[in-house]
Ligand SMILES: Cc1cc2nc3c(=O)[nH]c(=O)nc-3n(C[C@H](O)[C@H](O)[C@H](O)COP(=O)(O)OP(=O)(O)OC[C@H]3O[C@@H](n4cnc5c(N)ncnc54)[C@H](O)[C@@H]3O)c2cc1C
């Protein structure tokens with residue numbers, strides 16, 4: 277068994293999806309290789325090694341997705357990987373799609389589990405809002421390509437050594453590679469990291485306006501939590517994309533998730549339904565969020581949230 | 594300037610989806626609706642075409658094995674010039690790669706300068722079709738756009754990233770995938786709806802596009818996942834916040 281895991285440089289480390297996938301892939305046995313795109317800093321490489329990658333094939337950051345896919349496809353011919361695992365990041369998805377088309381192999385996205393049984397690779401998906409689990413087998417031969425959901429597996433180092441690093445040759449892909457990044461801009465979130473926070477306070481369209489997120493941030497501050505949001509309010513420009521929880525945003529599993537003015541669309545639920553305790557405030561008693569909430573308050577966020585803030589302040593003093 | 598917008602027709606999300614017990618595909622009614630996600634691509638195309646002037650055209654492209662046209666007419670009513678519908682019973686349950694082969698072949702045949710897609714569809718959400726289409730057409734992909742501009746014959750976008758956004762530029766022909774925050778899609782006018790009825794819809798089969806449907810995957814099992822149990826739901830009588838406080842104390846957050 278030879279498994280490749282796609283990794284990108286993130287905040288001076290390797291992407292969390294890569295570390296999760298490596299941890300899982302250790303259980304398959306055999307060779308474990310990380311394809312790492314970006315600076316290739318020592319902490320990132322060491323992290324990949326510590327999670328089980330014996331070898332890292334490195335590519336620099338200013339290469340187009342088309343060129344990365346072409347480089348990987350060429351390496352596939354000589355290295356013959358059985359399985360290639362990507363995460364849900366933008367570049368992960370760009371490269372996975374292109375590699376799949378280039379190799380003529382399917383890619384199975386949104387996987388919540390990957391299993392290997394002899395030659396057969398299977399992935400599990402949760403569909404219909406997480407109510408149905410489907411297991412699909414690859415039948416086209418190696419490599420099986422999959423995109424896995426965040427937090428599908430825990431990331432645990434096994435104390436592996438620093439990996440052997442070699443640079444992957446990047447072929448010229450002509451017009452397909454004709455994209456340039458002119459500039460990068462940060463719109464960073466304040467407060468604790470959303471994906472790691474023990475408490476998440478999220479706001480949806482029911483808040484009524486961008487300025488109401490101040491109230492959500494204040495509440496989050498009082499309980500040591502991070503601020504999250506639905507896609508509806510991210511698309512409306514109320515808060516940056518980094519706040520988004522759900523299918524196309526972050527997956528969170530805090531001990532407490534407090535949903536304020538959120539309907540509970542299935543695409544939001546898949547990103548937070550595994551929180552230990554879910555509390556929801558919504559004025560509509562029929563809102564689907566109450567179907568997963570341990571405590572639901574049918575009420576107006578503009579009354580309940582300010583009162584809760586006052587109560588927490590009184591409680592703390 | 595020929596703009597092709599990929600629009601998916603899907604079962605109305607307002608009624609719950611069901612799986613066919615035999616082949617496990619989502620049950621699709623005769624008439625499917627326009628995926629809301631693709632209204633954004635249509636709007637971007639119409640705005641770009643306005644900028645380009647008379648020479649520009651907007652053609653919709655939809656692969657819909659059952660031959661549904663309802664969703665296409667919804668998008669035509671927004672103002673697109675015409676549509677290409679790939680209908681072929683052999684494409685039922687097609688995977689993303691087969692779908693992409695069909696869309697790429699049809700877009701090439703239409704001599705598209707720019708192919709616009711959504712970021713992920715509402716019913717399939719594989720989110721890889723735009724990139725596969727770009728690879729099969731041998732063109733650059735500008736993905737996850739939250740803003741689109743046309744500058745000197747090139748397309749410049751703000752690409753949504755975890756940290757914020759990147760400004761990315763690519764040359765044509767290209768594939769562009771847009772998010773649902775990119776523009777505010779227009780609502781069809783009465784005139785638009787009437788005009789849509791007589792706009793040309795060209796139908797094609799997979800064979801005409803020289804695509805052989807194939808699937809490199811097979812479903813092994815389907816089972817239901819136990820639902821999370823709902824807890825207590827109470828009406829706020831002015832004391833709702835105290836219930837929350839008590840819950841936060843119970844789980845030792847405060
Ligand atoms: C392919 C795809 C991917 C998606 N990915 C995501 C994702 O990653 N994350 C995500 O969140 N969504 C995602 N969505 C969007 C999702 O389907 C919903 O549209 C979105 O989650 C709705 O956000 P919302 O709950 O803020 O808004 P709404 O659905 O409009 O709900 C607002 C709620 O606020 C309540 N409300 C209104 N006023 C008040 C008040 N004064 N007090 C209390 N309650 C009030 C209303 O009763 C309502 O329930 C995706 C959709 C698609 C198609």
Ligand SMILES: Nc1ncnc2c1ncn2[C@@H]1O[C@H](COP(=O)(O)O)[C@@H](O)[C@H]1O
Pocket residue numbers: 599600601602630631634654655656657689692696709710711712713714715717718719720721722723
């Ligand atoms: N059958 C189809 N017909 C037309 N466009 C499609 C089809 N399937 C996917 N697309 C396009 O590809 C995007 C991503 O879809 P998906 O990869 O299914 O998540 C959608 O937003 C559409 O623009």
